[in-house]
Each structure stands twice: as structure tokens, then as C-alpha cells.
Amino acid sequence: MTDRTDRTGQPETFLDHLRAAAVGVLERFPERLKPEMYALSFRIWRVDADDRHPYVAIGYNTESQYERERYPGDEGEVRWNYAYWLLDGFEMLGNIPEDPVGSRVYVEEVRQLGVWYDGEFDLGRVLDDDDLSARTDLLRLHFYDAVIDLARHLHADGVIEKTFGRPLPVIVFDMDCPGWEAHATEYANPPELVEEFMAWQRAAGEI
Template identity: 25%
Template structure:
């Protein structure tokens, strides 16, 4: 049985261990699906990339300003965790894990799943669990010498991603982000 969370946790932690830029204030876990994304016989599948933003990147924006929290304003210099354009052993393991879990019709959208592709919510949950473990074990605070929020999102902010972000930040690390999104009317 594949321990997909452990595999992806190790990959994320390894990527983050190389980040040493000053002024990092937030970490992005970008989980996104698109109809043009294909993997093997599946279409409309999800990717997962991680990145961060710095105080210098948001040019002194206030704590609740859109420029600070809207991913469209971020540098988006991402490290791929799950990538269908250049799949690796992690992408293959995710699809094997889907099969082991009995998750079928990856990428299919239906009303009961709020028209979100099958497999997408599952990947968001994995990302939230990985983020939570990084927070609970103190890796983020140790690596960056302060606590930082890990934001789980796509191109739009939906309630499921907000809930995943809350789960990922068990000590309120993302409270300011959540307040900003609410003030911007994202949910």
C-alpha cells in the first residue's frame, strides 16, 4: 500500500529545505485542475506546486491587502510536486494510490462532486495533511525562523480550499489570510 502523504511530505520538505530567501511571509500550496491537463488516459486532472512570496514581492502591501494574498500578484516561481506535463515517480504514485483507494473516473465532473474533477478534493486533502504535519512538527518555524501560513488554493478561492487551509494551519497561522479573503468577498 502506498503511503502517498509520507512520500509527498518528504518531497515538499526537501524542496522547502532549499528556500533561504529573506522576507518570506507565506507559502503557497497551489492545487489546480484544468481540462487540458492529461495523465495517461485521464483528462482534467490536478497538479500541485509549491512556492512562496516575500515582503519585497508585495511591495509593502498591508496585512489584508489583495496584493499580499491574491496569488495573481505573487511571483509564482513554483516547484512541482505533482506535475502531469513532466510526470515522475510521485505523479505515478498518486495515480496508483487513487486506484488503491477505489477512486475511479479521475477528472470526471459531476453534480454530486460540485463539478470538481474526481481526484481533486483528494489531492487537496493530501496537501492539507502534509502542510499540517509540517506545521505541527515545527519544520516551518525552524526552517524560516518564524511561523508562516501555508495557503492551499487554486486560481479562485473556494470554501473547500479555505477549510483545507484552516486544517493545514492548526495554530491559526493562516488567520490573517482567511480574514483578508473574507473581506475581499472570496467566500
Template identity: 40%
Template sequence: MAFSEHVERTADEAVGSIPADGGVHAVTFRIDSVDQDPRLPYVAVGYTTGADATNAAQAASDGWEARWSYAYFPETGLEGVRVVGRDPEGVAAHRREAESRGLWYEDDEDPAGRDELLVSWFYEVCVGAARRLHGSGRLVQVLGRPVPVILYDMFDPDAMFELTSAANPAGLVAEFMTGAPGETVGQGRTSFLG
């Protein structure tokens, strides 16, 4: 099984475990890696609710932060309900595919840009998994309505706007995108999204 298929299947299963009547306003994908090593990526699939945003409003500086900033997400939005990529099947599939793409490198080798390419590829996999959740109707099936999937990497905060925009229908993330720092989103990098 291709790594992207493994991530899509596991994300689908994770969404299936989210409580349908919990007032979910967003599914979350926290993109990370073990010890910040791009050869060992994973994504924690979770969710946040309207009640979580209400509770966060007391600490947040504004309503947007309370609702959309991962700094205010509850445990279910940060740690998720399921982690994919750290499991044995995910690790093996990722390494196999990274090697076949010529992206793998050993500890004693100079990554020579392959580290950045691994990050970009994993972003693409995560965006693809979120798109599949929308396209397959899985989010509506489980939650009763479409909800956005917020993709974020706490080590590259500005990436969340480009990732989330690419992963969702535009109308579904219009409110989220109002928090995007317009002059910095996507500038200074080659887009990692197809």
C-alpha cells in the first residue's frame, strides 16, 4: 500500500471515531515528526468544538484565535484521536516510498535538500487525505455537515494557511482564512501543493 493511501485510510478511521453530536466545528491535522526529523513524519488527526472555542475565548486575544488557533485547541485538537505515520505500517510505507523517490538519506549523509522535499511531500500527503475526507463525503457522513480540516505544523505556523486553503473548499474556510497574514502566506517558498 502506498504511504498516501495508508494516511487516507487511517484519517478516515480517525474521523469515524469523532463523536457525531459533539458540536465539532473543525477536524484538525497536526503535522509533526519524531525529533523534528523529516524522515519520520506523522499526523495527529483530531477535532475541536464550538464549546472549546467558547472556553478559549476568555484567554484568547480575539474570537478568531479562540476558534481557529492551535494555541487554543484542546487535547483532542493537539494530540488528536489517532496518530498516523508513527505506526509500523506507516513507517515502513513512508520509508519504502521515500527511498523509491530518491528522498531518503542516512544520518551520516548530507540531506542536500532532501529534507525539505520530504516535508513538502508529507504536506501533499496530508492535504490529499483532507481532500479525500471531503470528496468521499466522510465528514458529512460522520458529523452530519461539512466541516473544515485545519492543517497545521507548529514549527512552520504560516504554512497552515496555505495547507488549509489547499485542503478544503474555499467557502468552508473563508472565516479561517481571515487570519492569514496576506503578505507572508506562500511568499518566499516554492508551493508544496499541486
């Protein structure tokens, strides 16, 4: 499966950009830690709460981090709840200064979709304007879909297994949307890879 680029070698779609760029991100993970990584993390966030500037931080959690954080009686909380995970210092992709190619392609794409809007971001303005509120919802869904599709692609194309020597689950989450990660992660992975994660979610009453 190949990702599409235009005649200048630039990605045709934002998803094409994510697919190509994520390969490099995974390859740059520290080699010494790769054997103890048990899950990848796709942390979705947005700059200053503005859905026009979303990004995904592509990271991981390790067995060592799990052992540091675990406590007696833990029933999977520490292993699968991102609150206990490594979250800082990871590369980010999206409409942010750290990803200039992604920013250009993203803005062009959402403009063509008709959901971009101009002007300074003001949460009150967005909440009071039905049109802006609808655009914001569509922007968020567009990014969610791209990130979930990215995870599915990295599995289907064998990128994860090739990079780490084994398949790893991708845990997708947005701290602004509690509970959503159960559904996002389920859609993002082959079922057998997230059996333990989903069992913990059910036990925790999240699904």
C-alpha cells in the first residue's frame, strides 16, 4: 500500500501525510526501549483549545513505567490508564509549528471541505454561534477519523510489526473527551490486540 503524493512529492491528503510521517516517528523511538514497549499511545490534543489546530502526539508506554507506577490491588488501571503513562517529550503531527508540511496540507484540506473559519479563537464566540459550533464539531471529527485511520493503516501495512518485531496495540485518547478512548481504540486495532484493554474498560464501567 503506497501513500499518495503530488508531482512535487508533497502528500495529497492530510491522511497521506500522517501515514508517511508516522513511520519516521516510530523508527526514531529509542532502540533500547523498543523491547519493553507494550503499547503505543496516540494522544490527541489541540493548541489553546482551538480545533483548527489539532495534533496527535505519538508515543508509547513501557513495562518499566508500569512497574514504577503499579500498586497493590491494581486491576489493570496502571497498565491501561494513560494518566499513569509516559506522556511528555513525544513527536507531534498536525496543524502545529512542529509539523509545517502537515499544517499546510491540513489547512488546505479542511478549507476545501468547507469547515475552516477565520479569525481569532474565542470559545464564547464558538459556543454562541451555531455555524461555528458545527464547524468545530466537524473539524474534531475529521481529525479523529484521520488518527484512527492512521492506526489501522500502520497495523494493516505491517509498519508496527516491522518496527518493533511484534504487533502492539495503539491506544487512542483525547483528555478532553473521557470515555471516548474505548471506542476509538477498539476501532483502531485488530480485536485480539486490545482484548486486555477492552476487558479493563468493561471492568471499569467505561463501556
